[in-house]
Structure formats: C-alpha cells, structure tokens
C-alpha cells in the first residue's frame with residue numbers, strides 16, 4: 001500500500017473553490033484544467049503527495065521534466081549552492097559556458113547554443129532563425145505535434161482529422177491572430193507520400209519544417225522506418241531548415257535525444273523538460289551557419305531570466321547524472337519502461353485487448369483504440385477518448401497518476417515496486433472498466 005501522510009490543511013475541494021476565486025480557471029496553465037481539483041504538496045523520487053496526504057506513483061512527472069524523479073538531491077544541492085551566490089545577474093556566468101560546452105558535446109546538431117526558460121519561446125526563436133536564414137516565410141508543421149501555445153504555431157494539435165494539408169493553418173484559441181498563421185502549413189506526419197508532392201509544389205517557399213521526431217503529444221508515435229531520413233533529404237533538396245522539437249525526447253530518449261537514437265541530425269533543435277530535471281530551462285541548439293544570425297545580432301533573442309543561476313546549475317547537475325557512464329541511466333530507464341509497457345500490454349490482453357500501449361524508450365502512452373494500434377493522428381481521434389478519461393480517473397483513485405493524454409513518463413527513481421503497484425492497480429481498473 002502507498003503511504004498516507006497526516007493531513008493538516010483544507011481539503012482539495014475547498015482549495016479548488018478558493019483557487020477558482022483568484023486564479024483564472026483555478027490553474028496557471030490550461031493543460032491543468034482537467035486536474036484543477038488536485039493540489040500537490042511534495043514529491044520525492046517516483047512519488048508525489050497531495051494536500052490530503054495521499055501518495056501516488058507519479059508518471060506525470062511534471063509533464064516529463066522530472067526525469068530523475070521529484071526532488072533529486074544532487075540537483076537540489078547544486079541549485080541551493082549556486083543561488084546563495086547569485087540568482088539572476090543579467091550577465092554571463094561560468095556555468096553557462098559549461099552548459100554550452102556540455103550541450104555541444106552531447107547533442108549532434110549543437111554547434112552553438114542559446115538558453116531560455118520555456119520550450120514555447122525557444123520554438124519561436126527557431127522559426128525566426130529559419131525565416132531569416134532562408135529569406136522565405138512558410139513553416140511546415142505536422143498534425144498532432146505540439147510546439148507551444150504562441151500565435152504563430154498553435155495549430156494542428158486538435159480538431160477534425162486532416163487528410164491533405166491545411167494552409168493557412170486554422171487558429172485553435174480565441175483571440176489568436178489569424179495573420180500569424182498565414183505562413184504556416186499543417187500536414188499529416190509520418191507519410192513521405194504526402195510530404196513529397198507538397199514540397200514538389202511549395203518546397204521553394206518553405207523556410208523551416210518543425211516536428212517532434214517521436215510524436216509524444218499524440219500517443220507516442222514512433223517515426224516509420226526511413227521517414228526521418230527521407231525528411232532530412234527533402235529538406236536538403238529544397239533548402240529547408242529542419243527543426244526537431246526535442247522538448248520531450250531530448251535527454252529522455254538518450255543523451256543525444258531522438259536525433260541520436262534515430263541517427264538523423266536536424267539543423268536546429270529545441271530542448272527543455274528533462275534538461276532541467278524539474279527546473280525551468282529550455283534551449284535552442286543548432287548549426288553554426290544558422291545560429292550565427294543570433295550571434296551577430298541580426299536575429300533578435302532576449303529574455304530577462306535566460307540562463308538564470310538556478311536553471312543552468314540544475315541542468316548541469318542533471319547532465320552529470322544522466323551522462324555518467326558509471327550510472328547507466330538510459331539502460332535503466334529503458335528497462336523500467338519496458339517492464340511497465342510489457343506489463344500494461346499483458347493486462348490489456350487479459351482484459352479484452354482494448355487498451356493500446358505505445359512505447360518509445362521511457363515514454364509510454366495508453367489509449368483505447370481497439371481493434372488496432374494508434375498509427376497516426378486520425379486513429380488517435382477515432383479512439384475512445386471518454387474511456388481513456390475514465391481509465392485515467394480511476395487510476396488516479398488507485399493512486400497512480402498519469403498525464404491527461406494517457407502519457408506515462410518513467411524516471412530513474414521508478415523501480416520494481418512502483419511497477420508492481422502500478423500493474424496491480426491497472427489490473428483492478430481494467431477489470432472494473434470492462435464491466436462498467
């Protein structure tokens with residue numbers, strides 16, 4: 001059984017009511033609206049504790065950032081030491097050179113680096129660079145891929161199934177400037193037979209092409225064999241800047257991210273989440289011939305909090321652990337995730353096979369897509385999303401916390417006991433769901 005720590009505060013329900021009086025929607029990110037009645041008070045390793053004192057095995061992990069589990073001691077100690085001396089000098093620190101050096105050693109596409117705070121903003125810099133470098137304006141993105149919530153890119157992550165391409169891309173938020181999307185085209189992903197003819201017609205208009213190299217924001221879809229290589233060749237043929245958004249896959253699929261795993265090197269790479277092990281940091285890294293446009297000041301990039309002492313020291317401490325050859329972190333993450341994914345798939349089989357389990361390294365997704373697996377954004381939308389929500393709600397009652405999209409992140413802190421507890425809980429939930 002999971003522990004219960006005595007509770008001395010208001011209930012979650014009372015807090016939710018109080019929150020909604022002062023915070024818009026009771027939350028500070030719209031992605032949290034579904035869990036607006038949950039309040040978390042502490043996290044340690046694979047566990048997170050709510051204000052009622054209930055402990056959960058956590059696979060939401062700060063949406064993937066807590067790759068070393070919650071409150072990793074080495075990271076906290078390094079941040080505490082650093083922040084005693086300086087927090088935000090708005091000038092250079094030695095630690096940011098060290099971080100730049102680490103990133104250029106580890107990430108194949110990284111010849112030069114810029115540090116920021118969030119994935120959303122670093123995506124914007126990537127788009128600006130692609131346009132400046134090519135003198136073109138069109139950006140290609142893919143259906144079901146998420147690259148942040150800003151006007152110029154927030155499109156094609158929801159809505160009706162897409163078969164051809166959308167241009168201009170439709171806005172997804174009220175108040176979003178349609179003009180900001182006029183130079184964005186949305187295409188289905190993982191299909192060169194759609195991309196090739198599109199580029200044959202529009203290739204010389206395209207400045208940049210951005211994608212998640214593994215589509216973690218839609219059911220953890222792996223690239224088909226040869227797809228990323230084909231994309232790389234097409235971008236070279238048409239002079240398009242290829243941008244991998246590795247905000248989720250960076251430092252999660254390995255020290256070199258998805259580009260290392262699939263051996264396809266983009267021109268620019270956006271990093272975030274796992275890089276900070278729970279602290280707010282993101283980076284844009286890339287080829288010198290593009291990044292030099294920021295270096296020479298012709299492309300503007302700014303930010304008061306960029307490379308603040310807490311963030312860069314957290315990243316340095318995290319990378320020390322993640323890339324320590326003695327610790328075999330990625331082999332461990334891989335085997336824990338495989339144990340979990342195999343167990344979930346086995347349970348699905350025992351309970352009628354309606355739950356699909358998709359898995360690339362330490363990112364897993366469960367969805368209810370019977371009879372087949374989820375192969376693209378269309379099959380994802382055709383899956384039983386209500387059943388998915390019910391499954392996740394009941395799992396949370398069993399004290400297993402998964403993201404609201406059914407994505408399970410595994411950390412180095414998750415062990416055999418966590419997996420056993422999780423599989424027992426999942427079995428009970430599937431049993432009851434089956435008869436619901």
Ligand code: PMP
Pocket residue numbers: 063117118119120121123146147148149212217245246247248272282
């Ligand atoms: N890109 C991807 C692939 C993401 O998953 C996210 C966030 N989930 C972002 C960009 C945006 O990052 P942030 O929330 O740090 O702005």
